[in-house]
Amino acid sequence: MELIFIGYPGSGKGTQAALLSQHFGNIPKISTGDILRAAVAAKTDLGMKAKLFMDAGELVPDYLIIDMVVQRISEPDSAKGYILDGFPRNIHQAQELDRVLLNHRRPIAGVLSLEIEKKKVIERLTSRRVCSKCGHLFNLISDPPPANNICSLCKGQIYQRSDDKPETVLHRMEVYEEATRPLKSYYGSQGKLIPIDGSLSIEKVQAEIINRLTKALAQFELWKRVPRRYTS
Numbered sequence: 001m002e003l004i005f006i007g008y009p010g011s012g013k014g015t016q017a018a019l020l021s022q023h024f025g026n027i028p029k030i031s032t033g034d035i036l037r038a039a040v041a042a043k044t045d046l047g048m049k050a051k052l053f054m055d056a057g058e059l060v061p062d063y064l065i066i067d068m069v070v071q072r073i074s075e076p077d078s079a080k081g082y083i084l085d086g087f088p089r090n091i092h093q094a095q096e097l098d099r100v101l102l103n104h105r106r107p108i109a110g111v112l113s114l115e116i117e118k119k120k121v122i123e124r125l126t127s128r129r130v131c132s133k134c135g136h137l138f139n140l141i142s143d144p145p146p147a148n149n150i151c152s153l154c155k156g157q158i159y160q161r162s163d164d165k166p167e168t169v170l171h172r173m174e175v176y177e178e179a180t181r182p183l184k185s186y187y188g189s190q191g192k193l194i195p196i197d198g199s200l201s202i203e204k205v206q207a208e209i210i211n212r213l214t215k216a217l218a219q220f221e222l223w224k225r226v227p228r229r230y231t232s
Contacts, residue, residue: 001027001081001217002073002106004088006183007114009172010125011198012205016114017085019206020213028077032065032086035072055162057171059089059179066096081109090179094186110216111187112209114198118173125169131156192216 001024005013014031021029036054039047046068050060069087072078088094101107127140129149133156138145145151149158162168187193194212198205 002084002101002108003081003213004084004108004111004187005086005114006111006180006187007198008116008118008121008176009169010121010128011114011116012202013085013114015202016112016205016209017083019202020209021083023206023210024081027081027083029083029085030069030072030078030087032060032069035068036060055168057163057168057175059175062090062093062096065089066093069097070100088183091182091186094183108187108192110194110213111183111192112194112196112213113184113187114196114205116198120199122166122169122173125164125172126166128164129158129160131158133157 005017007013017029021027036047036050040051040054046064050064053060065087073082088097124139129138129140129145131151131154134151134154136151136153138158145158151158163172184193194216196205196208196212
């Protein structure tokens with residue numbers, strides 16, 4: 001079962017992907033954002049190149065992303081499926097992913113699109129804070145961090161990521177509109193797009209995802225049984 005989450009930065013993709021991973025027996029949630037941030041922290045060559053784009057709110061170039069994702073989904077823990085969060089981010093990446101999966105006879109089963117107003121996303125992101133040690137997310141509105149900005153879970157320092165600052169968030173919205181939103185039409189034309197109201201509570205969004213996805217996966221299983229010719 002191969003799934004993709006798309007939507008504005010801050011729409012809740014990471015949270016819902018993690019919950020869905022647990023629901024389906026801990027299939028891996030693969031986030032390019034997490035992989036890239038780890039590379040930045042480790043000061044790898046890839047990390048240093050990616051950091052220049054991330055700090056400016058730009059998408060990391062395809063050539064730095066595609067091979068990394070393909071390698072990750074080829075690892076043993078992805079054999080029963082995976083959930084992609086943050087990839088693909090444009091049509092070229094989606095086409096390359098389809099090409100690779102076609103060769104492996106593992107097409108994407110469904111693409112969950114979290115729908116939410118831009119204004120609400122901006123509010124969410126600029127209010128977000130993260131622990132530098134364990135990565136736990138806080139929100140100044142709904143889940144404020146301790147007054148001393150020390151994480152109660154691991155004693156790490158809580159801070160605001162550079163890509164969550166107001167000027168960068170606005171730019172990220174512009175980048176999404178130009179590069180990522182067209183994916184809705186791309187996957188819609190394949191009959192794989194599953195729109196989800198992302199403005200609801202976490203619990204209600206999760207329930208809607210499971211309900212819609214269960215029906216979509218049943219149809220996908222029927223589709224896979226139809227004989228078809230695969231080409232390289």
